[in-house]
Amino acid sequence: GESVGLHLPTLSVQEGDNSIINCAYSNSASDYFIWYKQESGKGPQFIIDIRSNMDKRQGQRVTVLLNKTVKHLSLQIAATQPGDSAVYFCAETVGANNLFFGTGTRLTVIP
Amino acid sequence: GAVVSQHPSRVICKSGTSVKIECRSLDFQATTMFWYRQFPKQSLMLMATSNEGSKATYEQGVEKDKFLINHASLTLSTLTVTSAHPEDSSFYICSARQGGNTIYFGEGSWLTVV
Numbered sequence: 001g002e003s004v005g006l007h008l009p010t011l012s013v014q015e016g017d018n019s020i021i022n023c024a025y026s027n028s029a030s031d032y033f034i035w036y037k038q039e040s041g042k043g044p045q046f047i048i049d050i051r052s053n054m055d056k057r058q059g060q061r062v063t064v065l066l067n068k069t070v071k072h073l074s075l076q077i078a079a080t081q082p083g084d085s086a087v088y089f090c091a092e093t094v095g096a097n098n099l100f101f102g103t104g105t106r107l108t109v110i111p
Numbered sequence: 112g113a114v115v116s117q118h119p120s121r122v123i124c125k126s127g128t129s130v131k132i133e134c135r136s137l138d139f140q141a142t143t144m145f146w147y148r149q150f151p152k153q154s155l156m157l158m159a160t161s162n163e164g165s166k167a168t169y170e171q172g173v174e175k176d177k178f179l180i181n182h183a184s185l186t187l188s189t190l191t192v193t194s195a196h197p198e199d200s201s202f203y204i205c206s207a208r209q210g211g212n213t214i215y216f217g218e219g220s221w222l223t224v225v
Contacts, residue, residue: 032212043117043204043216044155089154098145099206099214101155 012108019080021105023073023090030092034099035064035075037086044089047075077107085109114138115207117217124195124224131191132220134205140185141207146178149202149219161188195224 013019025033031052036044050057050064050073057064063076073090087106091099114137124130134144142163147155159169159180167180177199179191188207192199204219 034214036216041202041219041221043218045216046214049212093212098157098160100157101147104154 009103010106010108012110013080015082015109015111016079019075019077019084019107019109021075021077021088021107023075023102025071025073025090025092025102027092027094028068028071029094031095032093033064033066033073034091034093035062035073036089036091036101037084038089038104039086047088080107080109082109082111115141115205115215115217117203117205117220119220120218121221122223124222126196126224127194129191129193130195130222131189132203132205132222134188134190134207134217136186136207136209136215139207139209141188141209142185143208144182144188145206145208145214146180146188146190147204147206149204151202155204158190192222195222197224200224 034049035047037047038044048059048062048064050066055066061078065074085108087104089104090102093099116135116137118133122130144161146158148158149155157170158173159167161167161180161182163182163185169175182188200223202219202221206214206216208214
């Protein structure tokens, strides 16, 4: 499958600060990317997605940036809250087929 | 919103037995479902793609005779782990495609083989 990896396996931030989680992908043909949040013992929860024809997409407190030149994704979480503590995965798909997941980053929010 | 349900959420079985995990799309029809396996502190690994009415497509390295997948209806896919061994113990997650790129995940099923 495609190779999707993350730069940082763990990230600790103070409550109220902004968080940035990074992801690198290797398949330049990937045309759709999704960020998921996974809490312990649960299935992945959709956060935000972005298509390859976009550079940026904003949701509620979250922003995803896509840099196709360097094949890099980032997830920005504004005003991070304790409830944001989880493992975050980026995933990519080519032609709306199978999703391939990155390594994951564990975000810990310090109260 | 759309919900994907997995059952059982936790199961313990003896070595050598088979165990079945169900994945249901509760309020939409899913022509395609996916099965993932996740080891502790690791990412989700795609095992196979389940297509309604046809054979599943397995990823490289996944034994199709070991992990039997059946997608008999548009709302149900099953994963059967046959002749289970302790190394099959893992968190199994399914997802279902609701058209286009919309994919919903189940809550996962913990399998422990003793």
